[in-house]
């Protein structure tokens with residue numbers, strides 16, 4: 001049983017995070033007038049990638065989407081690898097890891113809002129979940145690196161396959177707002193839009209049932225940030241005070257077992273486990289301990305991937 | 307063994323490589339491609355590409 005104080009802290013933490021997520025969505029998409037006039041922001045802020053999956057063709061988007069930009073440069077005729085974009089993604093990853101997923105990403109926030117719809121919820125069986133989380137790495141490799149290599153034209157250019165065939169964030173944040181407000185684009189709709197709408201509906205349906213369905217199983221940016229969770233400056237530590245009660249694992253909707261793997265690639269740094277730990281064994285830190293072994297679990301025999 | 311390595315040292319070495327990568331990308335003109343793609347409606351993103 002959780003104590004009242006832990007419940008209050010947890011609910012405060014959830015409200016604080018919701019507020020910051022809402023602010024993130026509004027700021028990253030701050031050119032609001034474009035939602036009415038059916039165009040997109042074209043200013044110089046778009047030189048820079050935002051640290052989250054936010055479509056750069058969303059009418060209000062003020063920055064560039066890192067996954068779209070990565071494909072744009074990789075698939076251009078001038079370059080094969082985007083050092084600038086890879087560098088920026090890695091910079092975000094090495095500093096904060098998946099904290100951006102938990103606190104700033106508009107598409108992550110939208111999924112959390114969908115999860116609030118009061119329909120029966122579903123927690124993927126842990127054995128299936130541990131296999132399914134690899135899907136996002138497969139999508140990253142296949143759609144962002146492999147398909148463009150095999151579909152290059154004679155100039156060495158190719159389409160951004162993830163944006164074109166998969167990304168539900170693009171369909172929701174850019175496709176529908178622009179279709180609704182821009183008659184010329186509406187005329188051009190074809191079967192790809194239909195396919196992407198089906199994927200969006202599937203994403204929405206499963207996001208209502210499963211917490212952050214797309215983040216867990218399909219997002220290439222979450223996949224990259226997840227790899228950085230192990231080494232990012234911002235990380236979680238579990239001290240030897242842990243009594244292995246498992247409350248942190250129970251509360252974690254990303255299905256991590258933080259007392260075993262505090263720096264799991266699946267952790268979005270929401271901080272809820274920290275609020276419910278009865279002995280305050282978990283904490284976030286920037287630079288603290290000096291070796292990997294100390295930043296992982298106090299009992300290394302329990303150290304399985306969460 | 308990675309356990310024995312100093313993780314803070316790894317972080318700072320990676321950070322230096324990352325900064326180098328960003329500067330190299332900027333110098334060879336990748337930012338213009340990012341800007342060009344981000345400031346034109348991406349037909350692939352919206353599903354009519």
Ligand code: SF4
Pocket residue numbers: 052053100101102105106107108109214215216219220221222223
């Ligand atoms: S996993 Fe992707 S969609 Fe989810 S919060 Fe992270 S960047 Fe956003």
Ligand code: SF4
Pocket residue numbers: 238241242243244245246247248249258259276277278279280281282
């Ligand atoms: S970290 Fe805290 S909540 Fe988790 S098992 Fe240890 S004592 Fe329990």
Ligand code: SF4
Pocket residue numbers: 251252253254255256257258266267268269270271272273274
């Ligand atoms: S491990 Fe803790 S901080 Fe990470 S996602 Fe789970 S509850 Fe949130």
